[in-house]
Amino acid sequence: MRSIVTAAAWIFALLPIGTAQAEGVLNIYNWGEYTSPELIKRFEAKYDVKVTITDFDSNDTALAKARQGGNDYDVVVPSSTFVKIWIDEGLLLETRADQMENFKNMDPRWVNVDFDPGRHYTVPWQWGTTGVLVNTSVYSGDLNTSAIFLDPPVELQGKISVLPEMGDVMALAIYFEGGETCTGDKDILRKVRDRLIAAKPKWLSLDYPSIDRYAAGDYDAGVNWSGASMRVRFANSHFAYGYPKEGYPIWMDNVAVLKTAPHVENAKLFQNFIMDPENAALISAHARYANGIAGSEKFMPAEMRTAPEIVVPAEFLDKGKFTPACPSEINEMYMKIWTEVMK
Template sequence: MNWKQTAAAMALSLLASAGFAKADGELNIYNWGNYTNPDLIKKFEAKYNVKVTVTDYDSNDTALAKIRQGGHGYDIVVPSASVMNIWIDEGLLLESRPDQMDNFKNVDPRWVNVSFDPGRHYSVPWQWGSTGVIVDTSVYHGDPNTSAIFLDPPPELVGKINVVPEMSDVMALAIHYVGGKQCTGDKQVLRKVRDILVAAKPKWRSMDYPKLGDFAKGDFAAGVFWNGATMRERKMSDKIVYGYPKEGYPMFMDNAAIIKDAKNVENAKLFLNFVMDPENAAMISSFARYANGIKGSEAFMPEDMKTAPEVNIPAQFADKGEFVVACPPDVQTLYTKIWTELLK
C-alpha cells in the first residue's frame, strides 16, 4: 500500500469515527400529515444512525387502502383506535410486542389494556385528543360549545364552514346532536342524522383537510376540527377558539405500529421503544399539540400546553367526550350509506 492509499484509508477511518459512516439502515414512516416532529426524527437518526423517511397521509381510509395494496415500502403506520381492529384482523400489522420493550413501563396504565389492542401487543400510544368545532370569534360571537355551529349554522357562518371529511368524527357529532348513542343502529335516529347532515352541507364552504393557518388567516370562520390542530391555529390568531359540543363529541387515540411486511423491522422496533421515552413523547406533543399516553412526559411539555383549553378539557365538558370505537359491520354499513349520500 503506497502513501496515498494509506492516507485515504486513514481519512475514511477518521470520518467513520466522527459519525459520518453510512447509516445503519433505514426506516420508512407513514403518518398523518403535519403530525411528526422533524426534531424527533433528527434525534432518532442521530441516536441510532438510521436514515428516516416520513410520508404523509390524510385519513385512516387512505392509509388502509395504501397498505392493503402491498408494495408500499413503509415500516410504521399510525392508525386511529377506531380502525385498529381492521388492521389487526386483516393481518396488516406485525405482533411486535411493545409490551416487552424497555420503555413500556412509561405507558400510562390507562392506555395499556385498551379494547383495540389489549395489552399492547401491536401498538404504542402516539397522541390522543378530541374532535369538536373551531370558531373565529371575530365572525361569530355566540356559544362555540355546540355542534349547531356546523349542523344548524347561524347566518354569519353560512358559506364559511369547513368540515374535515372524517366519517367517524362527523357521524359521531351528528349522532350525539340528535340525541343518539355511539354505534346506534336505530333507523329513526339515523334518519335524523342523514336529514340534518344533508340539509347542513349546502351551508358549508367545503369538506376538506385544511392547511395549517387557513383558519387563522380567515379563509374559514368555523368548522369541524381537532383540538390540537385548533391550538396551533390559536397560536397564530387569538380570534380562534375550540368548542366542546355540549351534545357530545368523539375522542380518539392514534397509535404507532409496525406493518406486517415491513423491511426494516428492527429499526421500527427501536422507534416504537424510542417514542415511549417521556422526553421523546413530549416532543411529539409539543409539535402537534395533542396529549400523549406516556407517564412523565408532562415534565418536558411546553408551558403553554399545561393550561391550554384545547388540551385540558374543561370540567363541564369532561363527561361529554366518548372514545370512538369500531361499530359492528351492519351498523357501519348504515353509516357508510349516509356518508356516501352526504358526499354526492
C-alpha cells in the first residue's frame, strides 16, 4: 500500500528464464518506491527477462487503469481491501499460486485470507499497519491515539499530513468513535463525518508520505503507514510511530497477474520468486514492511527485527484489525462521507 510516491517509472534490464522460455519481458505496476532494485537484479540474474516498473499512487488509480484497459501490464499489486473487487470484475488471472513450488514458504496466517481464500490469485508482497506519526520534540503527549489527527493538540495543529486513502482514514475515525469495521451504523457514521470535517482545517495537507517533508519539519504529525514511518524515523530520530488505542487497520498488499497480461509465464515466475524467503527479505529491506513469507526474518536487516513500527507493543496487539473488503452499499456510504471531507 505503501511507500513514498514518485512519478517515476523504473526500467531494469534482466537475464535467463528457467522453466518457461516465454518472451523476455515483464511489466510490473506497483506503488511508488515499493520495489527493491536488488530484488529485480536478482530476478534478472535468474531469468532472461527485461522488467519495466510503472508506479501508481493509490488503489483507485490502479483499478481505474485496469478497468480502462489498453495497457501491457503483467503484474499488479493491489491492497487486500481491493483484491476481491479485481477478482469479481474478472480483471485477474487465476494463477493458482497455491500450487507453485515456493508456496510452502507462505506463513499459514496469510493462506486462507478472506480476500483470496487458499491463494488462487495472489501472493503476499508486504503487510503493515496504519497509525500516527509524531515529532516528539514538538509534542510529548500520548502518541497512541487517533486524537493526534482527529482532535489535534494545539502544538500539532497546522502541521499534520493525512493520507488521502479513504479506507485507512475512515477505519481510524470509525474506531475512534467506537464503531467496528465496515459498520453501517448511521449514528456512528454521522459522528465520523462531523469529526473529520471539524478536524480537516487543523491539517496542513492530505498527501502521501514524504520522508523529506517530515525530516525537514514541514510536518510534525500525520496519519502514516508503518514502513514509511520507519523510513521517516531513520531520517529524523525525533519521530515516533503510534498505534491508536481506539483501533488501527492492518493491511496487506498482494502480487496478482492481470487477465490481460501479455507475459503470463514470466508473471507466474515472479509470483513464485517472491515467495522465496531470501527474496521476500529484499522486498522488506527496501520499503521497511513485514512480508508474508516464513523464514524471511533471518535475511532482513538487523534493525528491522526489533523496529517499533513492525513489532507491535503487547498492549496494542489486540487493537489492530485486519481490514476486509466492505460490501458495496457500505462503501457507497463511506464514499459520500469522504467526498464531503475532501471538498
